Amino acid sequence: MVRSIYVMPMVGDGSKVAPRLPKYEVSLFPILPRAVFDYGNEQACMVGLQDVPPATDTALVGNADVRRIPANLDQLVGSGTALTTARNALETFNIPGTWIQATNTWREVVRFAGACCQFARRYQGLVIGGLWFTGGVTLDSTFASLPAAARQGILDAAASFDFDTSGFTGSSTLRTIITSAANQFLAAGYPLELQGPL
Amino acid sequence: MTTATDSFTRANNSGDLGTNWTTVPGETLIELLSNQAANHGDSADQAEYWNVFTPTNDQYSKSKLTAVAGYTTGDGPGEAVRMSTSAVTYYRLVCCHQASSNVMLSKKIAGAFTALATVTQAWTDGDTWELRVVGTSLTAYLNGTIVSGLTTTDTSITSGRVGLAYSSENAGKTATWDDWDGGDYGASGAQTVNPNAIATGEALFQPTVKLQVLPDAIASGENVFQPTLPSTQTVQPNPVATGENVFQPTAKLSVSAGAIATGESVLQPTVKLQVLVNAIATAEQVYGPIVTLSGSPLSVLPNTITSLEAVYAPALGQQVVAGTITSAEQVFSPSVAVVTPQTVQPGTIATAEQVYAPAFVGLVTPGVFPDDIPSAARVYAPTVAFVPRPPPPALVRVAPVRAPALASAPHSAAPAFGSAARRTGAPPLRVGP
Numbered sequence: 005m006v007r008s009i010y011v012m013p014m015v016g017d018g019s020k021v022a023p024r025l026p027k028y029e030v031s032l033f034p035i036l037p038r039a040v041f042d043y044g045n046e047q048a049c050m051v052g053l054q055d056v057p058p059a060t061d062t063a064l065v066g067n068a069d070v071r072r073i074p075a076n077l078d079q080l081v082g083s084g085t086a087l088t089t090a091r092n093a094l095e096t097f098n099i100p101g102t103w104i105q106a107t108n109t110w111r112e113v114v115r116f117a118g119a120c121c122q123f124a125r126r127y128q129g130l131v132i133g134g135l136w137f138t139g140g141v142t143l144d145s146t147f148a149s150l151p152a153a154a155r156q157g158i159l160d161a162a163a164s165f166d167f168d169t170s171g172f173t174g175s176s177t178l179r180t181i182i183t184s185a186a187n188q189f190l191a192a193g194y195p196l197e198l199q200g201p202l
Numbered sequence: 203m204t205t206a207t208d209s210f211t212r213a214n215n216s217g218d219l220g221t222n223w224t225t226v227p228g229e230t231l232i233e234l235l236s237n238q239a240a241n242h243g244d245s246a247d248q249a250e251y252w253n254v255f256t257p258t259n260d261q262y263s264k265s266k267l268t269a270v271a272g273y274t275t276g277d278g279p280g281e282a283v284r285m286s287t288s289a290v291t292y293y294r295l296v297c298c299h300q301a302s303s304n305v306m307l308s309k310k311i312a313g314a315f316t317a318l319a320t321v322t323q324a325w326t327d328g329d330t331w332e333l334r335v336v337g338t339s340l341t342a343y344l345n346g347t348i349v350s351g352l353t354t355t356d357t358s359i360t361s362g363r364v365g366l367a368y369s370s371e372n373a374g375k376t377a378t379w380d381d382w383d384g385g386d387y388g389a390s391g392a393q394t395v396n397p398n399a400i401a402t403g404e405a406l407f408q409p410t411v412k413l414q415v416l417p418d419a420i421a422s423g424e425n426v427f428q429p430t431l432p433s434t435q436t437v438q439p440n441p442v443a444t445g446e447n448v449f450q451p452t453a454k455l456s457v458s459a460g461a462i463a464t465g466e467s468v469l470q471p472t473v474k475l476q477v478l479v480n481a482i483a484t485a486e487q488v489y490g491p492i493v494t495l496s497g498s499p500l501s502v503l504p505n506t507i508t509s510l511e512a513v514y515a516p517a518l519g520q521q522v523v524a525g526t527i528t529s530a531e532q533v534f535s536p537s538v539a540v541v542t543p544q545t546v547q548p549g550t551i552a553t554a555e556q557v558y559a560p561a562f563v564g565l566v567t568p569g570v571f572p573d574d575i576p577s578a579a580r581v582y583a584p585t586v587a588f589v590p591r592p593p594p595p596a597l598v599r600v601a602p603v604r605a606p607a608l609a610s611a612p613h614s615a616a617p618a619f620g621s622a623a624r625r626t627g628a629p630p631l632r633v634g635p
Contacts, residue, residue, distance in 0.1 A: 018314025020247065020370075023276070025317055034275070035302035037351040039319040054351060122338070122357045129358030131289070131312045164360065194338055197355045199319070 007199050008056045009073040009114055010064060011093055014042055014049040026051045028070065032063050039199045041117075044124025045135050048097035050117055052199030071096065077111035077202070098137045100183045111202065118196045119186035126161040133157035136178060147181060148174030165189065204255050205385030211237045223365070224253040228290040228313060232366055232379075239265075239379040241279065241368045249292065251285040251365035252384060259284070263364040263384035264332030264343070269377040273298030276306045276317060277369040279377035281333040281384075284362035289313070291359060294367040295333040295342050295352075297325065307333070307342055307352055309359065321351040328380075334387055346399070 016024040026040055026049050037054040056064075065072050071093035081090045083106035090113055094101030099120050104113055127133065133154030137143075147155060158181060162169045167188045172181050196202040212220065215234040225231040226249040233242045242248055263281040280296030290313040297305040307319040318340070325331075325344055332343040342352035364384035368377065400406065462468055 018311075018316060020315070023308075023315040023317060029317075035322070037321040039351065039354045040317060041355075042316055118355075122355065125356055125358040126360075128311055129291070129360070131291075165357075194357075195355055197339065197353050199351055 005054045006056075006075065008053045008061065008075060009198065010051045010053070011071040011073070011097055011099075011117070012049065012051060012064075012067070013069050013097075014047050028064060028067065032060055036060070037199065039197070041121035041198055042125065042128075043097065043099065043121050044126075044128040046098060046124060046137060048099070050114070050121060050198060054199055069096075073114055074110050077114060078109050080106065081108050081110060081113065082106055095143070098143055100143055100179045100186075102179075103183060114198075115190060115196060115202050116186050118198065118202055119189040119194075120182055122189055122194065122196075123161060123165075123182065123185040126164055127157050130157050130160050130164075132160060141178065143179035143182070144177050146174060147172060147176045147178065150178070161185075162188075165192065203386045203388035204257060205383065206252055206254060208252075208382045209237070210234060210239050210380060210382070216242065219250050219366075222252060222254050223250045224287070225250050226285055226290060226292070226365075227288060229367075232368060235378070237380075239366060239382070241370075241375075241377050244370045244375050245372050246370055248368040248370070249282055249285065249290075249294075249365065251282070251287065251363035253287075253363070255385070256361075257364055257384070258386045258388065259361045260336045260387045261364050261385060262332055262334040262387045263366070263382070264330055265366065265379040265382040266328050267297065267331050267377065267379060268327035269298050270375050271299050272373060272375055273304075273371050273377075274300055275303040275320065276308065277371040277375075278304075279379060280367050280369065281331060282365050282367035283333050283335045283384075284359040285365055285367075286359075286362050292362060292367065293318075293333065293335060293340055293356070293359060294369070295331065296367065296369045297323070297331060299325075305342065305349065305352065307340060307354060309356060311358055318356055319352055319354045321349060323349050323352075330381075336387060 010026075013027040014024055015027045016022040018024045024042060026038075029038070029051075033053055033056070036056065039052045041050040043049055061072070064070050071089075073093070081087055081104055087104065087106050090104050090108075090110075091101040094104075094113070094117055099117050101113075103116075124136075127136075133151065133156065136150070136154060141150065147158075150158075159169060159172065162172070162185055165185075165188065167185055171184060206222075208219075208222070210219070212234065214236070217231065217233070218225065219232055219234055219239055223232075229249040230246040231242050232239050232248050232250045234240070261283050263283050265281065267279050269278045275298075276296065278296045278298035280294055282292045282294045285292035290310050293307070293309050295305070295307050302322045303320045305321050305323045305325075306317055308315060308317045310316075323344060330343075330345050332346075334341045334343065338355050338357045340354050340356060342349045366379050366382065
């Protein structure tokens with residue numbers, strides 16, 4: 005079996021009639037074995053698909069809001085356009101991506117993105133704050149600019165993992181905070197399974 | 203480790219599963235029907251949790267399921283873990299008999315439903331489905347076997363109860379649960395492997411074991427033997443990682459006979475010898491080290507020789523450093539050979555003095571021979587007669603004589619002046635009666 009990983013929008017409000025699903029699940033891969041890392045409450049997700057038919061792959065990447073991760077996760081991202089593409093694959097969905105260098109592997113990229121999703125999921129499960137990226141908030145917005153409930157949710161999510169939050173100050177950007185949390189998640193050795201280990 | 207079971211063998215109850223079960227607030231109940239649990243209609247999602255105890259965060263829920271045909275992806279009966287007692291929050295595994303994508307692992311967070319993983323897995327009514335969560339890993343099992351593709355990671359929900367869940371098709375479908383089992387999935391407790399639990403041909407993996415010798419695990423006085431190593435095994439260099447503590451046993455190490463196979467190399471450890479204080483018993487002999495007397499003179503440090511020790515004169519040619527011999531020590535004179543001739547100056551011996559014959563070695567004054575004067579004999583100074591000097595001769599004037607021109611001999615020898623008259627030797631000593 006061959007796994008393919010895509011980054012794409014998440015749709016649905018979570019209700020019975022509109023469950024939260026990857027945007028193209030119903031239309032393009034309703035019968036493929038699949039797993040999803042939703043980015044918490046945000047409208048983005050990573051999807052792991054098994055044995056994607058070429059036509060399905062073509063149809064998926066033909067959408068402007070879909071980014072495909074190379075099948076060989078151990079290959080280097082590379083420089084130039086490849087590097088820009090990799091960074092944009094994450095930044096488009098408000099996942100920090102400017103840290104990526106040409107010498108990083110795609111596995112490092114997807115593991116980092118997966119860790120960001122897990123941190124956002126813990127924040128989601130606490131049901132304290134709402135969306136992060138709403139009302140003009142971006143990755144470069146400061147922690148102090150977030151609503152109080154969102155700030156508390158972020159701190160509680162980090163504390164639930166025993167992360168070090170000493171660097172989370174009012175002037176910290178959301179990019180800095182999410183990056184720190186993701187790196188601490190990876191350093192803690194938590195597993196990451198998305199139709200197979202990452 | 204706490205677990206519970208329920209066979210649902212009791213009277214029908216359309217209002218609940220019984221006193222040990224509670225409906226999740228915000229969801230619809232599950233009812234008792236024909237000694238099984240059954241969905242209560244098909245128009246709304248349903249969930250009930252076991253209310254007798256709160257399991258640990260690593261937990262499972264499993265039961266035998268049936269479902270009529272017609273359910274679609276994401277709908278049907280299933281298991282639930284980490285169920286909230288106050289909100290529609292839990293992980294859920296539901297299954298149906300649709301030809302594809304018929305098993306779904308999902309979560310509900312405050313009522314919001316998100317699909318986590320979906321696969322196609324054929325199954326038969328009455329099969330046992332299980333949802334297990336350990337840490338952040340969710341895994342689905344069918345009849346005790348992991349379902350491929352249904353292991354995933356999620357961090358949203360950290361704790362809760364175990365129980366049953368149902369995703370409605372809203373088409374009048376029916377499903378049942380039986381022989382439910384749930385509770386702690388306790389890796390920390392003793393695990394029992396039931397007979398025939400492992401099918402023929404399955405691979406069993408040995409857990410990773412780290413052997414460790416704890417500090418003080420070897421009591422003082424115990425013998426530590428080298429393990430018997432098969433000839434194919436070797437002890438690798440650096441088997442102890444950097445930073446690990448290695449404790450030396452107190453007891454002597456002994457190597458049993460035959461423990462080291464023929465042909466094996468045994469390396470001598472680096473040993474530092476040290477003589478401890480009081481290690482030499484009284485009355486034991488201690489031998490001085492062999493010292494080469496060459497090079498710089500050896501010195502004896504102050505107070506290194508006790509008052510009772512004898513110090514022998516060194517061979518001549520060596521120096522005794524000032525201050526190295528204390529006042530109470532005995533120092534013996536070396537044998538000295540006198541090689542310088544001794545003379546007795548005239549007039550130095552007064553009348554009636556006793557003069558002892560020295561032990562002469564070498565030259566003596568002519569006329570007196572060694573041992574001529576016996577010991578204790580008196581020697582008197584001789585009487586010296588004054589002899590008047592004869593008058594000088596009359597001087598005669600002589601015309602000066604011009605020195606001839608010098609040829610080859612520049613000087614004539616100077617005459618000796620009155621040598622015989624001015625040097626009157628002492629008469630030979632005479633031995634008195």
